[in-house]
Amino acid sequence: MADLRLVLVTPEKTLFDKPVASIKVPMFDGSAGIYPGRAPLVGRLGVGELTLKGGDGASDSYFIEGGFIQIKGEQVSVLTNAATPAEKISRTAAAEELAAAKAEKATTDDAMEAVANKIDRARKLVKMATAE
């Protein structure tokens, strides 16, 4: 079986550059799984959880905020504006963000969409949050 190598880059630094067994990424329209030997792909990412499984079965997850994915042979590059490791997401901060998003009132269509996006993002954060 061919290997898979995940490179996770943000504008500030390269967070992750290691071989992995499989990856689950949040695409713009839902999550997608990637196993070795996938066809080349360039895609847009959404907001959500990126999970990777190492060769030894250990899994790791990051909260990523949009960006792009490029799959080329065994190399998977994920470009994102910001990525936070799951263990660093604070439960209280996430809950606060959700409450704030819910409290916001929208009057136009654009604002409605923006608020819906915010609520969605906050819900995903709350779901992933593990730290206090």
Added chain:
Amino acid sequence: MANARLLVKRLKSVRNIRKITRTMELIATSRFKRAMDRATEAAEYTKKISEIVGDLGAADLKFSHPLLEERPETKKSVLLVLTSNRGLCGGYNGAVLRNTLKHIEQLKADEIDFSLEVSGKRGIKFLNFQKIDIDSSYTHFEDSPTFAEVDELGSRYVDDYIAGRIDRLDVAYTSFQTISRQSAVVESILPLSSLSSGSDGESAAGADGTDYEFQPSPQEILEEIVPAAFRAKLFKCFLDAAVSEQIARMVAMKGATENADEMAGDLKQQYNRARQAGITSELAEIIGGAAALE
């Protein structure tokens, strides 16, 4: 002998200053290394972006995006000036501000309405002194600007540009070429002239004939990647400025330390001469006095 005491005093103060400049040089060196590391890390992102752009190019797609289009007439432009918060960094701020003034003259001559945004206390002070109105100023970008901070500005520019509120964005900053070479430039980054950050050859690197699947479609990915490329470019300007500032300070402080060394040497020599002259004249007086008694 009074002269010698004065020299000792001066020598002491020169030595004290030397200690300070030497420390500042060391601090700038370590900060420079940190800033440099950040810049290298950021380069990875821009490289990947241009790789994807190259891939998109292979999908024979018309590159059209509001951010790429040049407006036929420039009515309103924004000039962003990046200077440092702290001084003692040689000609770093001076060079940027000189360019800024020249650019403002040019804008005025072309009768283009512009708003001026300045980052860094040095630039704000200078432009206030020149009685040039600043529309907004920032002092929170220290020597390691974060992407989130820069992105705040970037998103605003993107929105303004697409809405037609601005037609051009110029950035006056110090671009980093190599460790021994940085130059103050005024660069137009909106409209985006090219998507690849480096040379044009680089963007072609991604297109090596791999047959990609695009999700959702090449056009939609392009719509997302153009703003991302712009933000990365703006971020690079800030990082370049931060790296260049540290280099400028390092060089300036190195020069100052060397000058202090030289001055301390001169003063020491002068002091020794004055001391010797004092001893000689005292001896001459004693001998003269003894000769007079005989």
